[in-house]
Amino acid sequence: MRSSVLLGLLPLAAATPFRRAPLLTRDNAEEGKYIIVMNQGVQTSSISSVVQSISAEADHVYNAIGGFAASLTEKEVETLRNDPNVAYIQQNGKASIFATQQNAPWGLARLSNRQPGSTTYTYNENAGDGVCVYVVDTGIDVKHPEFEGRATWVATVFGDVNEDDHGHGTHCAGTVGGKTFGVSKKSKLFAIKAFDASGDGSDASMIAGMEKVIEDAPTRECPNGVVVSMSFGGDKSEAALVDAGFFGAVAAGNGDVFGRPLDAGTVSPASEESLCTVGATDKNDKTAYFTNYGKVVDIFGPGVDVLSAKPGNGSQTMSGTSMATPHIAGLGAYFLSQGTPAKGLCEHLQSISLKGVITAVHNSTVNYLAQNGEAA
Template sequence: MLSLKYVFISCIASIPMLVKCALQIQTSTEKDFVTNKYLVILRPQVGLANHMNVLHRQMGDGRATYGILLHNFTIGNFNAYSGHFDSGFIEQLVTHGDIARIEADQIVGTNSVTQTDAPRGLNVISHRRFSSDYDYVYDNAAGRGTYAYVLDSGINTQHKEFEGRATSGYVAEGLQPGDVSGHGSHVAGIIGSKTYGVAKKTRLISVKVLDHTLGSSSTLLEGFEWAYRDIKDKRLQAKAVINISVAGGIPKSINEAIDEAFANGISTVVAAGNYAEDVEIEWSTTGAIIVAATDLYNNRARFSSYGSAVTLFAPGVKIQSCWRGGPDAVRTESGTSQAAGFVTGVVALLKSRLKLPGAMVTRGVVQGLATRGIVKDLRGSPNLFLYNGGGR
């Protein structure tokens, strides 16, 4: 899991009082932030090009110390930019009519719950009833012709389990290819590896946004934008799914980007979080498939977040999958990251088998196929458990 919290810049409305502006942390949990680096989100329908022209004019006439612009974001109607800006310039932006919100860029990192016993998961998503039968039954298309974009720490593309189907699609600036953490390889293995994977023929696209176990919210957004554009440019909406394992108070910008992707037909699966709290603290998106985790006995896993915003549950305890460090490396992990991997794999399976046309239909089919009434300790979550549609 990635962990992040977001902040708003608030300020007295009167321009002469700009010196009283301050960063206000919106949550009770302190997180680390990147010094003087911000995400600036524009109001709906504000043109990014026109806004940037205004900024350049301000920079040119000496009325503001601009700083360094790093990246422009355009995801549907979502427009934003990131950069290193000094406090004087930020003080001007907070009263600018084009600006919807300013978020301090944050440190993000992995947050899986590690356990060491043998895995379980594939069998239970292909059986309607709780069973000791460890057979995994699935449609023979096995996700062939689909693409899973994994926003994470990278993928060990040389692992034998991926059979050459895992490739590096995007590496954030300043990061090295590959997976030093292992987290991204583990999630990718659940999605589509030969032995541990749900969709054993899907293609896995690494979108590396973490260095070891850390990254920033702006880097995460850059990776999401790259995946969004790659899917749209190649017209893969009916064949692709994005997987994100993040938690800890998601910036609104990420939620808005996911919703824009949903409106453009692109499916995104996200982990509910490992904080045992209401998932709405983590996610405000209405477009994502939000996945909570169950334990070995179909209870909500003790660490899993919950609530009415959850889409469904999937296995998340003692899951074995691929790891970093070599072509045969494996490891057992637990977390809602792993649960999200199972759902992403099922999305790939269903897109391959049923030719699902877009994100809304895809989510509806995943919910419609889910097994009902078997999860315990829901805490307001829907009683839906992942089913792959091809089992018993």
């Protein structure tokens, strides 16, 4: 019966006008790479003939399904679209497997689950690949095994030792890209020390740190972009980072000297609107008692009792919007590595966040809790 139906359709098929093969686009497509799928019934010899007609060798030939993968020029794509043997051409998109980390720190787990309390972190194994993350802080213990050789010391912007003798910067770097504690476990980490062993700096040292990022980044291999994680900052120099095409995450701040929250719009660098300003929550999705608030706060991330790396091959817990910020910097690297542009990335994080789940949020502040988009 099936054969008779097919035979009955042959005259109709013969009368059907020729239609160019469609070109299917993909997110995260590899430039110049395509998959060519032939019409059903096309002989292997015909596939070989088409392969021989292009300038590059085929990356793969699919005899079973009828087609091949290859690098093509735009002219070759158009020529093949006019070949009656070709069913369609598809851009070759990048694909990645996903991993699940068991017994993950609560902050990591919160990024990939819709409900609090989970201990698993589901993430793209290639997260952060090709992205350079600058941590402007107290430095990074670049030899810490947590960083697997992916951490590099760039500069100390004042006369001080080239090591993290405080611990804050190493902790932040661990949250961004550590193998155990990190959001984006393949990112490259770069240390710029702008604060001393007491955690003190100056406007001059902070601005110098920003300048160093802008000077150094073009000398590095960062094919998928640059992220700057700033738990502190000064004046309006941070806007230059965004002008350079970088994604910047910055802490909203931890209130006044008594720990009483302030309007983040009065605090630099959180007041710089071109940056992604981060408030802090605890493991129960309540705003941290110290977190600043206001219309300049863009998103919230885990910031209370966050476990991460400690200089000397150790680990420790810390709290602060400084701890929430590297979660967002890590997410910046996560999505840059998947092809999301830096411009509009903060808005993208807002769009995929959990909305309305945070309690005790100031009425002038958004209720957006960060996610990596992998929650089931």
